[in-house]
Amino acid sequence: MFVKKLKVVIATGMLASTLAGVALTSGVASASSKWAMCASAASCGGQDALVAAAKAEGSLNVITIPLKGWANYGTIMKDFTKKYGIKINDANPEGSSANEITAIAQGKGRSSAPDVVDVGTSYALNNPKDWSPYKVATWNQIPAAAKDANGNWFDDYGGYVAIGCNTAKVTKCPTSLAQLSDPMYKGKVGINGDPTQASAAFGAVMAAALANGGSYSNIKPGVDFFAKLNKIGNYVPGGSPATAVSGATPILIWWDYLNTQITSTLKTWKVVIPTDASYAAYYTQAITYDAPHPAAARLWEEYLYSTEGQNLFLQGQARPIELAAMTKNGTVNKTYLAGLPAAPAGALTLPSLSQLTNAAAVVLKNWATEVSSGSAG
Numbered sequence: 001m002f003v004k005k006l007k008v009v010i011a012t013g014m015l016a017s018t019l020a021g022v023a024l025t026s027g028v029a030s031a032s033s034k035w036a037m038c039a040s041a042a043s044c045g046g047q048d049a050l051v052a053a054a055k056a057e058g059s060l061n062v063i064t065i066p067l068k069g070w071a072n073y074g075t076i077m078k079d080f081t082k083k084y085g086i087k088i089n090d091a092n093p094e095g096s097s098a099n100e101i102t103a104i105a106q107g108k109g110r111s112s113a114p115d116v117v118d119v120g121t122s123y124a125l126n127n128p129k130d131w132s133p134y135k136v137a138t139w140n141q142i143p144a145a146a147k148d149a150n151g152n153w154f155d156d157y158g159g160y161v162a163i164g165c166n167t168a169k170v171t172k173c174p175t176s177l178a179q180l181s182d183p184m185y186k187g188k189v190g191i192n193g194d195p196t197q198a199s200a201a202f203g204a205v206m207a208a209a210l211a212n213g214g215s216y217s218n219i220k221p222g223v224d225f226f227a228k229l230n231k232i233g234n235y236v237p238g239g240s241p242a243t244a245v246s247g248a249t250p251i252l253i254w255w256d257y258l259n260t261q262i263t264s265t266l267k268t269w270k271v272v273i274p275t276d277a278s279y280a281a282y283y284t285q286a287i288t289y290d291a292p293h294p295a296a297a298r299l300w301e302e303y304l305y306s307t308e309g310q311n312l313f314l315q316g317q318a319r320p321i322e323l324a325a326m327t328k329n330g331t332v333n334k335t336y337l338a339g340l341p342a343a344p345a346g347a348l349t350l351p352s353l354s355q356l357t358n359a360a361a362v363v364l365k366n367w368a369t370e371v372s373s374g375s376a377g
Helices: 026-035 047-057 073-084 097-106 121-126 199-211 220-232 241-246 256-264 294-304 307-315 323-329 353-372
Strands: 059-063 087-091 116-120 154-166 189-191 251-255 269-272 280-287
Touching: 026 047, 026 294, 047 059, 047 073, 047 294, 059 097, 059 116, 059 294, 073 087, 073 294, 073 307, 097 116, 097 121, 116 121, 116 294, 121 280, 121 353, 154 199, 154 256, 189 199, 199 220, 199 251, 199 353, 220 353, 241 251, 241 256, 251 256, 256 269, 280 294, 294 307, 307 323
Parallel strands: 059 087, 189 251
Antiparallel strands: 116 280, 154 251, 154 269, 154 280
8 A cells, every 4th residue: 555656666567447538528628739738827828727727628637646545645636626626537546657657658649548647756757758848836946856947747745764663662762774783673673665666665775875874876885784784683574564563563664754654553653764864755746748638737736736735745744845945935834744753954855867777776786685685693
């Protein structure tokens, strides 16, 4: 349920389901063709014109958006439909970023094709011909490192690698990654999945690299760190929310916004961002180049990046990409924000595609032999 997107390494598998077709009348198609070329709402008549065109289309095709347990998307979709009267067709809710790219290729020219995607950033970067450039009204509130300058893609929500710990099972919870090598944590430390496949696990390795003299361009110290934890017996393969709740991995390194959700099941679960490593990752929005509902697609993006939409991500314990700007201008919901561990000081930094690609190759080459197959002490 919680391995929605593989941000770095391409997921495999067939598309599990397809969207229900939505027929467009010739009148709607004619009106929509105008919006298919619009790079902003202002360039095509403004927000009111966009709302009218989107309502005329009547539908929006999204894909791989879980209804529960992921960034509050269930509430976001429900509220969007209530506000605009636009039906949302959600295909393959438990799918991956790779499934989204496949659906675009298979859906060319069809009314059932995805209008928008929510993918790992590398998928957006690697498939530039799939996107229709668009800049939302709050474009300037999105950090430069988190968007394509031409509007082809833009990050939406994410968070930092964090350490979750069951205070009922662990006498002294760690606040840094370095502390995880303490013998007191033998048999207690897990990460959510395989870092050659799952973005959260990859993030844990990258954070460990940053805490041990590495960098975005040098992830090997992170692999070495987990190899050490495995050798001394602290690392437990197969960590997950279920093992955190059962006590099999009372310490879990995971995204802060997902780690925090464990507190709803386990009241003794404490979450902190490690003091010796700050690694963030975000998911990415894009509008497909031949979206069947181009106006609704653009209105969806305007909604997600509005104060309302961004605060709804925050309500779901995910960090909206405009959080810094919203905090500065006073539009952030402080109650929702208080539910997250404090973010590291300083400007948000993100690795480049080449750095992610090279890091993924290093992990793929070394993880199985140095960690997964290593003998625990």
